[in-house]
Amino acid sequence: MESTILYLIPALGILGLVVMAVQSSWVSKQPTGEDNMVELATYIAEGAMAFLKAEWKILTYFAIVAAIVLAWSGMMVETSSPVIALSFILGAILSATAGYIGMNIATKANVRTTQAARTSLKGALQVAFTGGTVMGLGVTGLAVIGLGSLFIIFYNIYVVNTGGSVNGKAMEKAIEVLAGFSLGAESIALFARVGGGIYTKAADVGADLVGKVEAGIPEDDVRNPATIADNVGDNVGDVAGMGADLFGSYVATILATMVLGREIVVRDNFGGLSPMLLPMLIAGLGIIFSIIGFSLVRISDDKGNVQRALNIGNWTSVIITTIACYFIVMWMMPANMTLRGANFTNTGVFYAILVGSIVGALMSIVTEFYTAMGKRPVRSIVQQSDTGAATNIIGGLSVGMESTLVPTLILAAGIYLSHYFAGLYGVAIAAAGMMATTAMQLAIDAFGPIADNAGGIAEMSRLPKEVRARTDILDAVGNTTAATGKGFAIASAALTALALFAAYVGLAGINSIDIYKADVLAGLFVGGMIPFIFSSLCIAAVGRAAMEMVKEVRRQFKEIPGIMEYKAKPEYDKCVAISTKASLREMMLPGAIALITPVVVGFAFGPEVLGGLLAGVTVSGVLMGMFQNNAGGAWDNAKKSFEAGVMINGEMQYKGSEAHKASVTGDTVGDPFKDTSGPSMNILIKLMSIVALIIAPHINVNKVPHKAELTPTVQVEQTVKIPTEKKL
Amino acid sequence: MESTILYLIPALGILGLVVMAVQSSWVSKQPTGEDNMVELATYIAEGAMAFLKAEWKILTYFAIVAAIVLAWSGMMVETSSPVIALSFILGAILSATAGYIGMNIATKANVRTTQAARTSLKGALQVAFTGGTVMGLGVTGLAVIGLGSLFIIFYNIYVVNTGGSVNGKAMEKAIEVLAGFSLGAESIALFARVGGGIYTKAADVGADLVGKVEAGIPEDDVRNPATIADNVGDNVGDVAGMGADLFGSYVATILATMVLGREIVVRDNFGGLSPMLLPMLIAGLGIIFSIIGFSLVRISDDKGNVQRALNIGNWTSVIITTIACYFIVMWMMPANMTLRGANFTNTGVFYAILVGSIVGALMSIVTEFYTAMGKRPVRSIVQQSDTGAATNIIGGLSVGMESTLVPTLILAAGIYLSHYFAGLYGVAIAAAGMMATTAMQLAIDAFGPIADNAGGIAEMSRLPKEVRARTDILDAVGNTTAATGKGFAIASAALTALALFAAYVGLAGINSIDIYKADVLAGLFVGGMIPFIFSSLCIAAVGRAAMEMVKEVRRQFKEIPGIMEYKAKPEYDKCVAISTKASLREMMLPGAIALITPVVVGFAFGPEVLGGLLAGVTVSGVLMGMFQNNAGGAWDNAKKSFEAGVMINGEMQYKGSEAHKASVTGDTVGDPFKDTSGPSMNILIKLMSIVALIIAPHINVNKVPHKAELTPTVQVEQTVKIPTEKKL
Secondary structure, three states, X not given: OHHHHHHHXXXXXXXXXXXXXXXXXXXXXXXXXXXXXXXXXXXXXXXXXXXXXXXXXXXXXXXXXXXXXHHHHHHXXXXXXXXXXXXXXXXXXXXXXXXXXXXXXXXHXXXXXXXXXOOOHHHHHHHHHHHXXXXXXXXXHHHHHHHHHHHHHHHHHHHHOOOOOOOOHHHHHHHHHHHHHHHXXXXXXXXXXXXXXXXHHHHHHHHHHHHHHHHOOOOOXXXXXXXXHHHHHHXXXXXXXXHHHHHHHHHHHHHHHHHHHHOOOOOOHHHHOHHHHHXXXXXXXXXXXXXXXXXXXXOOOOOOOHHHHHHHHHHHXXXXXXXXXXXXHHHHOOOEXXXXXXXXXXXXXXXXXXXXXXXXXXXXXXXXHHHOOOOHHHHHHHHHHHHOHHHHHHHHHHHXXXXXXXXXXXXXXXXXXXXXXXXXXXXXXXXXXXXXXXXXXXXXXXXXXXXXXXXXXXXXXXXXHHHHHHHXXXXXXXXXXXXXXXXXXXXXXXXXXXXXXXXXXXXXXXXXXXXXXXXXXXXXXXXXXXXXXXXXXXXXXXXXXXXXXXXXXXXXXXXXXXXXOOOXXXXXXXXXXXXXXXXXXXXXXXXXXXXXXXXXXXXXXXXXXXXXXXXXXXXHHHHHHHHHHXXXXXXXXXXXXXXXXXXXXXXXXXXXXXXXXXXXXXHHHHHHHHHHHHHHHHHHHHHHHHHHHXXXXXXXXXXXOOOOOOOOOOOOOOOOOOOXXXXX | OHHHHHHHHHHHHHHHHHHHHHHHXXXXXXXXXXXXXXXXXXXXXXXXXXXXXXXXXXXXXXXXXXXXXXXXXXXXXXXXXXXXXXHHHHHHHHHHHHHHHHHHHHHHHHHHHHHHHOOOHHHHHHHHHHHHHHHHHHHHXXXXXXXXXXXXXXXXXXXXXXXXXXXXXXXXXXXHHHHHHHHHHHHHHHHHHHHHHHHHHHHHHHHHHHHHHHHOOOOOOOOOOOHHHHXXXXXXXXXXXXXXXXXXXXXXHHHHHHHHHHOOOOXXXXXXXXXXXXXXXHHHHHHHHHHHHHOOOOOOOOOOOHHHHHHHHHHHHHHHHHHHHHHHHHHHOOOEEEEOOEEEXXXXXXXXXXXXXXXXXXXXXXXXXXXXXXXXXXXXXXXHHHHOHHHHHHHHHHHHHHOOHHHHHHHHHHHHHHHHHHHHHHHHHHHHHHHOOHHHHHHHHHHHHHHHHHHHHHHHOOOOHHHHHHHHHHHHHHHHHHHHHHHHHHHHHHXXXXXXXXXXXXXXXXXOOEOOOHXXXXXXXXXXXXXXXHHHHHHHHHHHHHHHHHHHHHHHHHHOOOOOOOOOOOOHHHHXXXXXXXXXXHOHHHHXXXXXXXXXXXXXXXXXXXXXXXXXXXXXXXXXXXXXXXXXXXXXXXXXXXXXXXXXXXXXXXXXXXXHHHHHHHHHHHXXXXXXXXXXXXXXXXXXXXXXXXXXXXHOOOOOOOOOOOOOOOOOOOOOOOOOOOOO
């Protein structure tokens, strides 16, 4: 029975990839339009590919060094193995591949969306969204296949072949080795997100500062030397970066649930594996239900409501998945379970999943409130733009800080309730339930930058106004989904980090993280500081790179005569090179901080202080993430509000007014907030927790001697029967 | 022997007040200059007094309600008493008085400093600094007298008269009742700081936005209707608000050490009272050593270095105090002590004090680095001003976030080491040692706004340029001391909050605050969020009030003809009224959050969750405080850098350049950061801890039944002999 499920999981992943291939080939078959459009799209695709290649080169060195360290450390403790290095490399490769798939389809779908928009909004939505679904299925399919297959392999090697217990040290080793996969995925995710985030915002800010402000030419104007870099940025940051990011999150969430699930002693459900199989199965089925949701994202004509179409697709897949979870949980899980002294039932596990879904939905709603046009927060920023850039900035900072209130209360309630229903396993499975429809979330998220790019190509190709109008409708929806997606991402990251935290505590052999102890409290302080310094580095990097970009664009305007009259072509490649170089240089230090700090603190001060550090990082990271994402989103939409006109002091004000200019300043400040430092926070908190999890056996307070005999430590009521030949 | 020390403490406070009276009368005797100067000074003094009166009226209602609740709650548990309400009211009154003394002298010293500056820098420094010393001595003198006398009274009532043990429940009750004094002081401090902070920045931002930016008239121009409100603001925010703030901090620090000191069982040093007497005695002696330091703040002529003079005075008093602490500790404290299982020596206690002094000094140095002109952080903001307001803001935010790195590491090391040397008592006494020279710190801090006001009066009275030049020298030094003072304040607040936290854990009857528990972790999240929402409310309040101010100033410029030609006088009082009303209205909600949250969480979820909440508030509050203070200070000095001229891209840029205008935007954004929300953080974290301390007996997990018999619970090796007649 367990083998059916075991093999069903990667099969679901393969099914996802098959559907992805069909969708992808459909997109490729769509018409691309005239030569000049194709030429621009080619510049963008080449720039994006050049960045990915340069990034991969650096990350290869990193992965090799990290793999060597992991292999060596895997030999040092009994509960790990040098094989962890292979897991790590596979995770890194699949994470990079997930980003590549997304970027590849996005750079194809962009120009095809532009072409479709020449005819209808309906067609444009279909091309852009189908592009998004390719990415969604690619990320989740690869993750489920990777995790599912590795689990089968390690389960056979470490448990079945040794005759170990599924609840004992043998399985602990299998899961620890599997954690390497998550570490690989999340490490690449961090670099991709930070590097891509710096790339895209350096180009965006640089292009805007000289183009819009100094030269007075519109956004995405073909005369702006930085415009190609800006459009490349949308792909490497918002698409490839986000793909790797969500790949990492998705894997980390499932893994955290498996680590805790291993500790639940189950008599005979699926050979005792059910608590570990559940998160993987939910993820696999989530792919199928996302595919069902995809088919509902349709509008009938140009008057159709795009946001509504996306919502119908999204909520359908969320609701079907939740209902399915009920039956799966009741079927797979035993009636009563115990984890670290907490007793709970299978109904409780379902309730925890339900809590996760509700938390995710509420977080999206609150985030939308704080960042949507026409709502009180954005309106207040618009009003404050009337007295200049300073009050606009003050307004946005205040909205961003305020926006942490309700989400934090929701999150605290979510932690409390999911734990109430199913202990620590409940916290983890709530995150897993929330992440089940990642394919759908990602399709909605990726559709935004595709539409954005399509609009850019329309502008650069000087297509008729109605084309740009259609892509603008998609782009505006994309801004909202980007904001809500971030709310969702930070909530799932918080729950996952807590699940990893709980998993870490178990593996480190400690029973408490007592902040009443001075050293643990000091750890909490240092941990709380890390998101601040991390954000500072990201923001400063964008600022520096944008300055370089500004200087280059100014130079080209000055030294290349005829640019302004469309007579000479700007040197796009120089700007692409600046963004590429700067982002790769600047992603190193933040990445190193995230990876090295837990190792240093863990070995120097022990597991409990490291626990304090992780708690500090998580709390502060979640808050800084929400603050920065929402402030950035609100500034962006405050600026956009002027396009339709806003009423200030009884007077209508439009684009070009003084108040609008003030709002552009806010938007520029918000750029690195919402696309570089803010979204990095959720990777930061998960990555540091995963690193802690990996080193936990090394700093375990009851560290077992090297190569000691493998014996189950947990007393099971009735030993699980496992077909086995070999014994130690 | 103990009675000598007991009575010596308030005597030292009285000595401080006597010196204060002498200094105050000297200031009053200085010449005030011409009639128009006196007229302006009178406007300022009247506006400030009007605000204080309006504020006191509201706070009286608050204090009465709070006192009733406290009296009632004091009846409910054995370890408290309704008398706590009286302590509370005394604390509130003395805190308000401390603010009043400062404001009263500042509004006298300002015009006298202007007059002195007509002759020499030396004289101006002397008047301004002597004004500062009056405030320093007023705050510390009142605090030491208040705490010292109440301790004598409660010690006699609850311990001596009942024959209770100095280490038992009797003394616990005495200290709990004394905690009411600190609660009163800190509550008033919060309202004064927040209300004053909103007042001053609403006026400042409003005056600048219309005056400097729209009308193009200089700062402090007599034609600007908001200029009097702006100068009043310096007094109610930077002087009265800061006075109440530091009064609260000073008292809280001493009290926290006394709460922990009570638990140390001392055989016979000063009747077993020495661990409780030590922090009060250090504070009292710190007053004397500060007076010695005062006399060293002198320059010989106009070429004298003002910063150096202040440093000499400051370091002299810090060093003498630290040396004195060595002898006092060795004399008063037993060789070996135990507190909650930690053993330490009197040498250890001294080392902890030394750690505190070093942490305070290092924090000041790091803060200065991040906010001083010519150093890398401010220089980077200057450079980023060249591409406009947006990059200037990005630069400042990045610097602010970065500035949390080193101070957090210093603080973490300080916590670790002071705990290492003398357990939890070490953490508390480190803060007490750091705060010992508060009189000196405050004199240096208060000197800044006096000089600022003096410059304003010089400008408004259109005195010759060299007068303004002299006050500008003082003002520039004042900006640096304001920044370093804030670094010092946040460090001492962090240590004090931790000491209060430790004290709370004891009184709540719990042994750990385990964030591995889901509910405690949820508390940590909610706690971490509070500084964000609190800051948001403060910043938004300034934004709103500044908008009202802008509208009023615009109206006056439009409706009162002849203002610009000095022919008509602006209606200063209308602007004063706007700031007054707005600040009083807007201080309510943040204040309520700080006071009510711990009560709700404590009673609803128990003491351990409340502990998690406090830890979250403390960590997040310290970080947000440093971030906002330092970003604001750096923006301010980036703007000021243009006055002397800065080199950007090989070109000198001065006031009036585009880059300078961009830097003005940053400065305006930084105003509420550095003078409203940032400095409120240290009161917030202490106030919430004190509230928790007060309710601790009510939510104690082993809550003793009401009116149970008073018996010592701690086993003392040899019962302390106390002269007593009555027994229960």
